[in-house]
Amino acid sequence: MGQYELTVVLPGKSSPAKKKAVQERIEKLVKLLSGKVDSFLDWGEISLAYKIKKHTEGIFLHFVVELESKNVKSLSDKLKTEEDIIRSLLVRCQRRENTEEKSEQN
Secondary structure: OEEEEEEEEEEOOOOHHHHHHHHHHHHHHHHHOOOEEEEEEEEEEEEEEEEEOOEEEEEEEEEEEEEOHHHHHHHHHHHHHOOOOOEEEEEEOOOHHHHHHHHHHO
């Protein structure tokens, strides 16, 4: 399993109940795809650099998940269909031992 960072943006006017519902849906979706959520952070409301779907502010939720690489596309596709999410970004985390090995070799 690989480790990934997932950040989703909700409209700035989303209620705490909506944030909690989105968090639970993402955790459930990751579990359905044979993965697990390692950590979750609510980064809060942040002004956007440019409008996204007519919104100038967004609520950022950040997850660290473990997921099989074959299920990454499925997760990304399902996040795009969520009406409450205006933007998402899913990236693979670099392994620390690889970074340490490279610095030792130089």
